[in-house]
Each structure stands twice: as structure tokens, then as C-alpha cells.
Amino acid sequence: MTYVRDVGALARKDLLLELRAKDTLPAMLLFVAAVFVVFHFALPGNPSRLETTGLLWVAILFTALLGLGRAFVPEREQRTMDGLVLAPCDRSAIWLAKSLATLAFLGAAEVVALPLYALFFHRIGGSTVLAVVLADIGICAVGTFLGAMAVVTRARDLLLPLLFLPLAMPIVVGAVGASIGHSPGRYLGFLALYDLLFGVVCWGSFEYVVAE
Amino acid sequence: MASLVLITTALLFVFYVAPDDANQGFSQRIFYFHVSIAFTAYVCFAAGAWKAFRHLWKRDPRADLESYVWVHQGLIFGAMVLVTGSIWARISWGRWWVWSEDELVLFLILYLFYCAYFMLRFSVDPGPQRANLSAVYALFGVVLIPVSFAAIRLAKEVLHPRVFTLHGPNFGGWILVTYCIAQAALLVLAYTLYRVELAGKRLDLRLRELKEVLA
Numbered sequence: 001m002t003y004v005r006d007v008g009a010l011a012r013k014d015l016l017l018e019l020r021a022k023d024t025l026p027a028m029l030l031f032v033a034a035v036f037v038v039f040h041f042a043l044p045g046n047p048s049r050l051e052t053t054g055l056l057w058v059a060i061l062f063t064a065l066l067g068l069g070r071a072f073v074p075e076r077e078q079r080t081m082d083g084l085v086l087a088p089c090d091r092s093a094i095w096l097a098k099s100l101a102t103l104a105f106l107g108a109a110e111v112v113a114l115p116l117y118a119l120f121f122h123r124i125g126g127s128t129v130l131a132v133v134l135a136d137i138g139i140c141a142v143g144t145f146l147g148a149m150a151v152v153t154r155a156r157d158l159l160l161p162l163l164f165l166p167l168a169m170p171i172v173v174g175a176v177g178a179s180i181g182h183s184p185g186r187y188l189g190f191l192a193l194y195d196l197l198f199g200v201v202c203w204g205s206f207e208y209v210v211a212e
Numbered sequence: 213m214a215s216l217v218l219i220t221t222a223l224l225f226v227f228y229v230a231p232d233d234a235n236q237g238f239s240q241r242i243f244y245f246h247v248s249i250a251f252t253a254y255v256c257f258a259a260g261a262w263k264a265f266r267h268l269w270k271r272d273p274r275a276d277l278e279s280y281v282w283v284h285q286g287l288i289f290g291a292m293v294l295v296t297g298s299i300w301a302r303i304s305w306g307r308w309w310v311w312s313e314d315e316l317v318l319f320l321i322l323y324l325f326y327c328a329y330f331m332l333r334f335s336v337d338p339g340p341q342r343a344n345l346s347a348v349y350a351l352f353g354v355v356l357i358p359v360s361f362a363a364i365r366l367a368k369e370v371l372h373p374r375v376f377t378l379h380g381p382n383f384g385g386w387i388l389v390t391y392c393i394a395q396a397a398l399l400v401l402a403y404t405l406y407r408v409e410l411a412g413k414r415l416d417l418r419l420r421e422l423k424e425v426l427a
Contacts, residue, residue, distance in 0.1 A: 149345050153335035163332060163349070166325035167356060170363035177366055190366060194359060201355055208268055208344045 006089040010097030015104060017074060024070045028109040032063045036113075036120050052121040053128075053179045057172055059117075060110065060132065061139070061165075067105045068143035069160050071098055072151040081151075085210050095145060095206040103140040110136070127184035134191035135175040138198060142167050145202040148209050170194050215404040218397035225390040242303075246296040248395040249289050250315055252402045254357070256286030257322070261354040264347035276343035277417075279350055280333065281410045285402050287326045293319045314364050321360050325353060 018024055039055045047055075075081040084094050110132055118124050143164055150160040171194060177187035222244070263279035266272045297316040302308050311317060329349050336342040 149332065149349070152341060152345070153332060154337075155331065155335040159328075159331060159335060162324075162328040166321050166328060167352065169321050170356075170359045173363040173367040187366065190362065197355060197359065201352065205268070205348045205351065208348050211344075 003090060003093060006093040007097045007100070010084075010089075010093060011100045011104075014098065014101035018101070018105065021074075023074075024067055025105050025108055027070075028063050028067050028105060029112055031066055032059055032109055032113040033116060035059045035062065036116060040120065047121070049122045050180060052117075054176060056117050056121075056128075057135075057175050057179070059113065060135070060175075061168060061172065063109055063113070064102075064106050064136075064139045064143060065161055065164065067102055067109070068140070068147045068164070069150075069157050071102050071144055071147045076151050081210070091207045091210055092203050094210065095148065095202060098148070099140045099144040102144050103136055106136050106140060125179070127188065128179040130188055131175045131178035131184070131191060134178075134188060134195060135171050138171045138191065138195045139168065141195065141199045141202050145206060145209070148206070167198075215397065215400040218393070218400050222390070222394040222397040225386075225393050242296055242300050244391055244394040245398075246293065246300060248391065248398045249296060250293045250319065251395060252398040253286050253289035253293055253319070253322075255399065256282050256289055256402055256406075257326070257350075257353055257357065260286060261350050264350035267343060267347045268351075276347065277413055278410060279347060281406055281413060283326060283329060283350055283353075284409065285406050287323070287330070288405075289398075289402060290319055290323050290326065294323060312368070314361070314368070317364050318357075318360055322353070322357065325356060329353070 036059065039052070039059070043051060043055070072081070075084065085091065114124055114129070114132065143160075146163045146167070147160055150156060150163060153159050171191065174187045174191040174194060178184040178191065181187055225244075260279045260282035263275045263282060267275035267279060294316065297313065297319070298308050301310045301313065301316070309316075329346065332349055333342060333346050336345060
């Protein structure tokens with residue numbers, strides 16, 4: 001029970017910080033809107049639903065990267081990471097809370113991005129929305145974990161996309177399959193399995209990322 | 213030495229003993245190496261992950277370097293998989309790259325993944341933190357391999373409904389023997405290279421320590 005309270009407190013801290021500083025979310029919103037405009041001009045004529053679905057997922061992935069890159073930056077700038085690690089709570093709570101906060105930002109960005117996509121390009125089905133939810137969980141779980149790794153390296157923000165994109169390939173497959181496939185159930189199941197599997201791996205090994 | 217003998221035997225078998233493939237002829241022989249190199253690369257990545265696990269679990273002080281060297285060998289063999297697969301694709305389909313070949317696509321993803329491993333490793337100063345980060349990332353690799361494989365299979369159903377079956381059912385006799393010899397040869401080669409590189413890296417570390425003592 002204390003674990004849930006710890007996670008709640010840590011996640012609330014991140015959300016409060018974002019509410020006051022407004023660093024991440026406006027940037028994500030602007031970015032995703034700009035990406036849609038770029039796509040319109042990169043695909044002249046009337047792109048098919050197949051093509052724009054692929055672009056939607058590229059946009060979501062890159063917008064998520066923007067948010068994930070920022071996730072641990074406040075801790076680095078304020079030098080609060082040591083404090084978090086020394087706090088008398090399970091270390092995995094730090095990862096879980098950070099993932100939840102990033103998930104909230106990404107979800108908020110998508111609440112705007114998906115209707116925008118429907119307005120600019122094509123309608124969105126229920127299975128796409130479900131795929132977005134499941135993919136977001138995987139993206140934030142793995143991405144936050146890798147963000148914590150990247151932030152201690154010299155290359156910092158440069159490294160996160162390199163670490164993240166190969167690991168996100170299965171998410172893209174599942175998400176695109178669920179959006180355009182004839183039987184989205186299998187792809188949604190695959191996404192859920194990915195979330196579960198990597199969620200457990202991240203949860204179990206976060207300790208080693210932050211502790212020496 | 214053993215690896216030299218085995219490689220020579222394997223080469224002899226591949227070129228002189230194994231029969232030509234019915235519809236692909238001579239070019240099919242690259243398969244003996246392509247497939248066994250791929251398997252060897254998997255073994256290297258798995259060994260790297262196992263050493264990484266030993267580092268995290270038992271705090272074995274040698275495991276970090278051993279894990280790194282295994283992953284390095286895996287990356288070398290992975291590059292060879294991409295090259296041999298690409299040559300084979302050129303001969304079979306007339307193109308250097310085909311997305312319909314599962315193994316090749318998987319190795320491309322793994323190659324990118326393990327290149328990022330090196331970026332990560334060289335971007336952190338040597339010490340316990342670097343060892344931990346590398347170990348965790350190497351462990352992610354063995355989770356990624358089956359997941360990516362499943363994903364590529366799934367993606368094929370959407371993108372490429374056709375499935376290529378080139379081998380057919382006739383996979384026996386000399387073909388099997390030749391394959392096994394090639395496989396054994398490459399596994400021994402990988403182990404030998406691993407030992408050589410590890411010895412070199414350890415010597416390098418020792419030399420640095422000695423220099424520091426002297427300085």
C-alpha cells in the first residue's frame with residue numbers, strides 16, 4: 001500500500017511541476033501539429049488511409065520521444081536524482097511514477113493529435129484508439145526506463161532515440177497492424193503482451209540503473 | 213587451432229561434399245554459412261546476456277568485461293549475417309535487400325540495437341554504473357529477440373501475404389552433415405575469438421593499472 005502511495009506522490013510531483021513550468025506538453029502539442037503539416041506536404045496529392053496511418057504512428061512515436069527526452073531533465077538540472085534514489089521507497093516506484101507522468105503528457109497530447117489527424121487526413125476507428133492506448137503504455141514504460149539510462153551518459157538526449165527505436169519496433173508493428181489489419185485483436189493482444197513483458201523487465205531492473 | 217581445422221573441414225564439405233541445390237544450384241551453398249553464422253550470433257548475444265545476468269546477480273567482477281566481449285563478437289557475426297544474407301538475396305532475387313526475409317530484418321533490428329549498446333557503453337565513464345547500464349541493456353536484448361521475431365512474423369501478414377519457402381522438405385544426408393560441421397566450426401571460431409579478445413582486453417586493463425601504479 002505504501003508502494004502505491006509513493007508512486008502517487010512521485011507522479012503528482014511531476015504533474016505539478018509540469019503544470020507550473022509548462023515545459024513539455026505545449027512543446028509536444030506544437031510538434032505533433034507541425035509534423036502533420038509536414039506530412040501533408042511530404043505526401044502530395046491524396047494519400048491513402050494506409051499511408052497516413054503509418055505517418056500517424058511515426059508522429060506519435062516522435063512526439064513521445066520528445067516527452068521522454070524531457071522526463072529526467074528536471075531531475076538532472078535540479079540535481080534531485082540523488083535525493084530520489086536515497087528516498088526510503090522502492091526504486092522501481094521512481095520508474096513507475098515517471099512512466100505514469102509521461103503517459104499522462106502523451107495521452108494529453110494525443111487527445112489533441114487524434115482529432116487533428118481525423119480532421120486533416122482520415123477517420124479513426126475504435127481499434128486505432130485502443131492501439132494508441134496500449135502502445136502508449138509500452139512506449140512510456142520502455143522509454144522512461146531508457147531515458148533514465150540516457151540521462152547519466154555523456155551523450156544524453158542524443159542517445160535516447162538510438163536506444164529506444166530498435167526496442168519500439170514491435171510496438172510499431174502491433175500498432176500499425178491493429179490500425180489497418182482485418183483482425184485487430186491479434187495485434188492488440190501482441191501490444192498487451194509487449195507491455196506486460198517489458199513492463200516486468202523494466203520494473204525488475206530499474207534498481208540497477210539508478211543505484212551504483 | 214581446433215577452430216582452424218574445423219573451418220577448413222567445413223569449407224571442404226561445403227564446396228565438395230554437399231550436393232547442389234535443385235533449383236538454386238551453387239549459390240545455395242552460402243546458406244551453410246549464413247544460417248550457422250546467424251545461429252552463432254544468437255549464441256553470442258545469449259552468452260552476453262548470461263554474463264550480464266551474472267554481473268547483476270552475483271556481482272562477479274569479471275562478468276562485465278566478458279559480457280561486453282560476447283556482445284562484441286555477436287555484433288561481428290551479426291554484420292556477417294547481414295552481408296551473407298544480402299549476397300544471397302542479390303543472387304536469388306536480384307536485389308541486395310529484401311524485406312520479406314525474416315531473419316535478415318530481425319538482424320537489422322538487432323544490429324541497430326546492439327550498435328546502440330556500444331554507443332551507451334562508450335558514453336559512460338568506466339565504473340560500476342557503466343557495468344550496470346550495459347548489463348541491463350544486454351538483458352533487454354534477449355527479451356527483444358523473440359518479441360521482434362514475433363513482430364516481424366505479424367508484420368508480414370499485413371504487408372507481405374506471400375511466404376517464401378525455398379528449402380523444401382529435402383534437408384537430410386550430406387546437407388545436414390555439412391551444416392552441422394559448419395555450425396560447429398563457427399561456434400568454435402566464435403569462442404576462440406572471444407578468448408583472444410578477452411585476453412587482449414584483460415592485458416590492456418592490467419597494463420593500465422600497472423601504469424597508474426608507476427605514475
